Amino acid sequence: MQVNYRLIKDSVSKNVSAGLLLLILAVIVSIFFGLSAKAYPLLEKISLWEILTESVWSPMKGKFGFLPFILGTLWVTILSLIIAVPLCLGASIYLVEYATDRLRNMVLPLMNVLAAIPPVLYGVWGVLFVVPLISELSSLVFGINSSGYSVLAGGIVLAVMIFPIMVSIMVEVIQTIPLELRSVSLSLGATKWETIQHVVLRKAKPGIIAAIVLAVSRAFGETVAVLMVCGNIPQIPKSIFDAGYPIPALIANNFGEMMSIPLYDSALMFAALLLFVLIFGFNLISRLILNKLEGKH
Amino acid sequence: MASIGSRLRKEKIAKILMQMAGITITGSLFLIVGTILYKGLPYLSWEMITQTPQGGFYIGKEGGILNAILGSLYLAGLSTLLATVIGIPISIYLNVYIKSGSFVSRTSKLIFDVLYGIPSIVYGAIAFSIMVLFGIRASLLGGVITITLLTIPIVVRTIDELISTVPVDLKHVTSSLGATKLESSLVMLKYIKPGLFTAILLAFGRAIGDVAGVLLTTGFSDNIPKYLDEPTATLPLAIFFQLSSPIPEVQGRAYASALILTLIILIIVLCTHFLASKQKKHKI
Amino acid sequence: MYTFPSVETKETQDIVSNSYPHIQIKDLNVHIEGRHVLKNINLDIPNNCITSIIGPSGCGKTTLLKTLNRLLDDSKEVTVEGSVLVNGEDIYANHAEVTHIRKKMGLLSQKPFPLPMSIYDNIAYGPKIHGERDKKKLNAIVEQQLKNVGLWEEVKDRLEASATRLSIGQQQRLCLARGLAVEPEIILGDESTSALDPLSTQIIENLLIDLKQQYTIVLVTHILRQARRVSDYILFLYNGEIVEFGKSEDILLNPKHDITKQYVKGFIS
16 A cells, blocks of 8 residues: 555654664764773872862872863853954944945855865964964053964964854844834834844843854864964963963874873763763853743743 | 934845955955965876875975875765765664654764764774774774764754754655555655755765864875775875975875865865756756 | 533434434543633534534634544643543543544634645645555546545646645635545534735635535534524534534524623624
């Protein structure tokens, strides 16, 4: 019977897809447990609190203070957000509300190109362009001596890396605000800018926050580009011109040596676990916030 | 009540600021490509693309990076293929077969969001540990596994977004005609076809450019891989290694390699746009 | 509160035809997200007639329509109790095969939605998924249905063009043709002319009147004049309950219940 054959196909595809889903979820769970298992030896020796707040990192002496790395990651991420969010928001609003179609059709594909550029190229650009620039800038303007390899360099490179994600999502979000909403505001005598400030942006808030969250996720874990420009010195950065050492860089740089020093591999796995947990928590919280915001509107 | 003059002035200032923001952003793209072009072009040569490293390549002598070019293409190609084959059914399952809003659907989507954000270095670290456990050496296979895992959340998420743009009417229409869920999904895929191509190509771009994932799992070699269990060179790593060399000739070649990678990416993006525009026929 | 229309239905059934009622709704109760949207619906829909469901916004008209082809199945938090019998078989029974049921019910929505394909493929889609592969037969079906809805002359030269290029009136006729191509027994219309201009509306209405010879038709409408023009029977729904059911003239000109009187007030013209 014809119908039965179709139903079988439907059933099979349903079950295969479900199976794939389960498989992937199982992989994730095993990743989590695997990491935890490997990180455990470190936690046995040093308490969690100590690991997170100690600022001395000297594996050979058995000192595994993670504070510099946590702070390094924070510095770089926050700097990139400070640079990127206003720029992206401004550009996105302009693109949707004020730009001509031609301009829009030229710029948006450009964003796709930016998004596709591999991180390592940003790193190369960072080394060639950003680092010397900062070195000059810091001595000329601030009188500080800096090699240029700094958290600021990391922040700038990261910011440029997250431009495309933020702009494309923000543009999409703003574009989906229905025309009627704008018409209502304009016909009440508001200027376009006022309409944007009070009507469009308010409605777009959840989406804009989602864009930022997504970008932060990306920034948090970006390894290579930042690694190439931030100096890789395990110290707590005191100013934006200081070198730093974000967590992903830590893992990437030291995988080779970890076998020889006791507890080093455990520490690096702990670093990976830390990243995993942080990103998980971050995503969870932002999703909850987003759901609340969307519920309100 | 502010005068209309000052309100319009505020708007003007805002406009100018926004234009500057836009210029900064687009300018940075040109800056990046331009810098790489400037530094890399002098070292770009036919040998670079057609030869593998000959003796003494790393201290400035002859050869090219064909090993890395092909290695990257193989790696990214296989990974993207696998990720698409696994990711599309998962996305369809989550959106069509399960009621969206159900616990399973929401939790799975959250998990994939998290996976999307997990940096490739974490995937690399895991894969490395597993490989050590099983005694697999750093190879193309290791790289493929890592990069596929990395790419699946990207595919799932992007297609998720695409599916959410499909008007619910489409499902109603096909259901009302008596279609099974599978058949309805096929029509839906047709609807999002341009977006699908873009998603796959962008996933490919991500796969080919990744460093951290391959760092620990794929190894490096001067040869073009023939089998899955061989260590394989990849472009990003090649750039990385050459860049850290003290010899200017080699550093220059790093920029040229970067240029080659950029060109590959540009080709991908152009293809994406070309394909997307061709599919506009049935846009509603 | 409601009128159990069994007496009227039996009479009307006897008048209309002696055959078994196409659609029987028994003790239907629908809850959506906790709200009791449809309450104790008991109704026999007369065969080969046009029955219009009228009532104020939010009274449950569209929900009732959607229970007939089980389109509510995929919506969140919906519970359906009771049964809907089509040709004597309960479509909500556990073993009921939903794609088969939906094939029997053609749905015409408010907003025309052409599938992202050519005009030809839109109409051929239904038959194709139900197994028809013969090219000649498909061509015949497409031509027949397009002629049925009066589109054939307008589009016969551009069957491969995208259906999205048609005007909205043409699209709605296309959707009707598409629905008819799977040979349903029953046509459901959900405010199917609300989005159309008067001329297209007229064309669709005339089509439906022609089609009732072969199909049983149930329409949801909020335009009382349309109900008058087109339907044989009218069902007045209020707050999820049936208030009155009967012949169109009776309901519109001589309503028995106060609420009905209120609703159709001012119609007389």
